[in-house]
Amino acid sequence: MIVLGIETSCDETAVAIVDEARTRRADLVLSQTALHRPFGGIVPELAARAHLDHLEPMVGEALQQAGVTLAAVDAIAATVGPGLIGGLLVGATTAKAMALASGKPFVAVNHLEGHALSARLDPGLDFPYLLLLVSGGHCQLLIVEGVGRYVRLGTTIDDAIGEAFDKTAKLLGLPYPGGPAIESLALHGDARRFRLPRPLAGRPGCDFSFAGLKTAVRILVEGFGPAGPGTGDAADIAAGFQAACADVLADRAAHAMALARARLPGIAALVVAGGVAANRALRTRLEAVASAEGFALVAPPPRLCTDNAAMIAWAGLERFRLGHTDGLDIAARPRWPLDPAAPPAPGAGVKA
Amino acid sequence: MRILAFDCATAHLSIAVAIDGNVVARHDEPAARGHGERLLPLIRATLDAAGLDVPALDRIGVTVGPGHFTGLRVGLAAARGFRAATGLPVIGVTTLETLAHQVPAAQRAGRRVLACVDSKRAEPYFQLFDDELRPLGSAAAMLPVAFALDLPHGAPLIVAGDHGVLPALRLHGHQAEAAAATHPDAAFVAALAAGRDAGEALTPFYLHPALVTGAAAAGNAP
Numbered sequence: 001m002i003v004l005g006i007e008t009s010c011d012e013t014a015v016a017i018v019d020e021a022r023t024r025r026a027d028l029v030l031s032q033t034a035l036h037r038p039f040g041g042i043v044p045e046l047a048a049r050a051h052l053d054h055l056e057p058m059v060g061e062a063l064q065q066a067g068v069t070l071a072a073v074d075a076i077a078a079t080v081g082p083g084l085i086g087g088l089l090v091g092a093t094t095a096k097a098m099a100l101a102s103g104k105p106f107v108a109v110n111h112l113e114g115h116a117l118s119a120r121l122d123p124g125l126d127f128p129y130l131l132l133l134v135s136g137g138h139c140q141l142l143i144v145e146g147v148g149r150y151v152r153l154g155t156t157i158d159d160a161i162g163e164a165f166d167k168t169a170k171l172l173g174l175p176y177p178g179g180p181a182i183e184s185l186a187l188h189g190d191a192r193r194f195r196l197p198r199p200l201a202g203r204p205g206c207d208f209s210f211a212g213l214k215t216a217v218r219i220l221v222e223g224f225g226p227a228g229p230g231t232g233d234a235a236d237i238a239a240g241f242q243a244a245c246a247d248v249l250a251d252r253a254a255h256a257m258a259l260a261r262a263r264l265p266g267i268a269a270l271v272v273a274g275g276v277a278a279n280r281a282l283r284t285r286l287e288a289v290a291s292a293e294g295f296a297l298v299a300p301p302p303r304l305c306t307d308n309a310a311m312i313a314w315a316g317l318e319r320f321r322l323g324h325t326d327g328l329d330i331a332a333r334p335r336w337p338l339d340p341a342a343p344p345a346p347g348a349g350v351k352a
Numbered sequence: 353m354r355i356l357a358f359d360c361a362t363a364h365l366s367i368a369v370a371i372d373g374n375v376v377a378r379h380d381e382p383a384a385r386g387h388g389e390r391l392l393p394l395i396r397a398t399l400d401a402a403g404l405d406v407p408a409l410d411r412i413g414v415t416v417g418p419g420h421f422t423g424l425r426v427g428l429a430a431a432r433g434f435r436a437a438t439g440l441p442v443i444g445v446t447t448l449e450t451l452a453h454q455v456p457a458a459q460r461a462g463r464r465v466l467a468c469v470d471s472k473r474a475e476p477y478f479q480l481f482d483d484e485l486r487p488l489g490s491a492a493a494m495l496p497v498a499f500a501l502d503l504p505h506g507a508p509l510i511v512a513g514d515h516g517v518l519p520a521l522r523l524h525g526h527q528a529e530a531a532a533a534t535h536p537d538a539a540f541v542a543a544l545a546a547g548r549d550a551g552e553a554l555t556p557f558y559l560h561p562a563l564v565t566g567a568a569a570a571g572n573a574p
Contacts (some may be wrong), residue, residue, distance in 0.1 A: 007537050045562040046562045048421070048425060049425075049556070049558070051555060051563060052428060052429060052432075055429070055432070056433075087423070089388045089425060090425055090426075090429045091435065093391070093392070093425075094386065094429045094432060094433040096430070097429070097431070097433025097434050097436075098434075098436055098437040100392055100395065100396055100406060100434075101407065101434045101437035102437045103405075130493070171533070177479050187444065240371060327393070328396065329390070329392075331389045
């Protein structure tokens with residue numbers, strides 16, 4: 001079984017072809033980071049235009065790289081949400097047209113399900129497991145019981161963790177995207193010099209909040225006057241911010257592991273996915289807390305953590321082999337929670 | 353020649369299948385939104401009505417704009433998806449030239465044809481043609497009153513597409529009347545595409561640059 005997947009929900013244009021043996025036969029990602037960097041964040045109209053410009057040639061390139069024709073593909077999958085509507089429409093419409101023209105089934109994929117199932121593509125984990133999804137658009141803890149079966153234990157109630165990194169980076173005068181910039185600056189900083197808040201840590205439950213932490217960083221930075229903090233000060237702030245994030249993730253993940261084990265005694269893996277999972281300091285901290293709770297921390301390879309189409313093709317394959325296909329009339333959805341029973345977090349908008 | 357043509361760059365959806373110049377199936381509907389959900393099922397239904405499938409076509413015609421950004425991208429993404437799957441040639445035509453061609457020759461005689469498309473902003477898209485549909489200038493996005501003020505007086509005008517410019521034209525002393533055509537018609541897209549060279553690039557015609565406003569322009573994007 002071979003599935004072609006398309007991902008255009010944010011600022012990466014991606015096309016991949018995967019098979020049932022978990023081989024990524026093609027895995028193309030074109031990042032638009034340079035396009036959006038001058039604006040300090042993603043400009044939706046620019047993103048949508050770039051997706052349209054690049055997607056079609058990437059489909060041809062992916063088929064060529066995989067050494068297959070479309071006739072050999074069993075289904076065509078695309079992200080239809082959640083994400084930026086302009087980009088979603090480009091990817092979903094292209095995939096639907098390819099499906100109609102080739103007579104292949106179309107599979108609509110939830111971008112979050114792509115992240116959630118990516119650990120089954122590589123390293124090839126079995127259900128069930130606990131998922132910590134940390135990205136620029138989300139911060140959630142979910143029990144993954146099976147394809148399409150998710151129980152949300154907690155979510156951010158305001159900002160996503162990746163947003164907090166981007167906003168802190170901007171306050172410190174660092175380039176977009178903020179994650180890698182904060183991580184490398186923090187290597188030279190003293191995390192204990194500035195004591196930043198750990199929002200919700202120690203409180204019951206598994207929800208997250210990053211807005212207060214961001215505000216604390218802003219007040220701290222403003223305290224340095226118009227010139228702003230010097231390089232050493234900025235490194236200390238970055239280290240302090242990252243340590244606060246690590247503490248919050250560890251605290252919330254520990255609660256989630258206890259809840260997950262109470263529900264499913266055999267559960268033994270904590271999967272961390274999403275772009276922020278690339279942060280080594282956070283990962284080290286999560287490894288420690290997982291180990292203390294008797295869980296193994298599992299992280300898909302970095303390429304599968306950031307946005308990509310291999311996880312979309314894989315999620316499409318998992319859905320398709322269970323008999324799920326979708327009509328060409330399915331609408332793109334800016335908000336699409338994995339666990340529809342979980343109440344929305346009003347402060348988080350489309351993120352939860 | 354079997355052609356599938358469609359337009360979804362305006363608040364309307366138009367799909368036509370033409371065989372050797374005759375429209376054998378078509379679908380038209382007002383569609384202020386929802387092009388992404390409607391276009392492909394309606395294309396399938398229109399092809400079914402014509403007794404054809406995509407691989408049985410010889411080419412595809414699509415409007416490239418100018419028009420609503422999201423809609424024109426849905427149309428182009430569909431056309432490019434068909435091309436990626438089948439290798440069929442895709443010919444892009446503009447909404448403005450399509451509208452100009454929708455004005456019957458008898459009504460054009462001795463007049464200038466002004467094609468107008470709504471942009472969802474204060475400045476609609478305009479292009480002027482002579483009575484044989486040769487462009488008298490390039491397409492432009494302008495305030496109607498500015499367009500009417502800039503336009504040299506000359507032959508009477510017949511306005512196809514968005515008629516919102518008519519009062520401004522008349523106020524500035526232009527003789528102008530409305531053509532029956534209010535939206536691009538896919539049958540005319542098919543006719544234009546039939547006569548074009550398939551080698552031309554299929555490029556979106558936005559005319560308006562991407563709006564980078566407010567928070568994003570100030571470097572404060574969320």
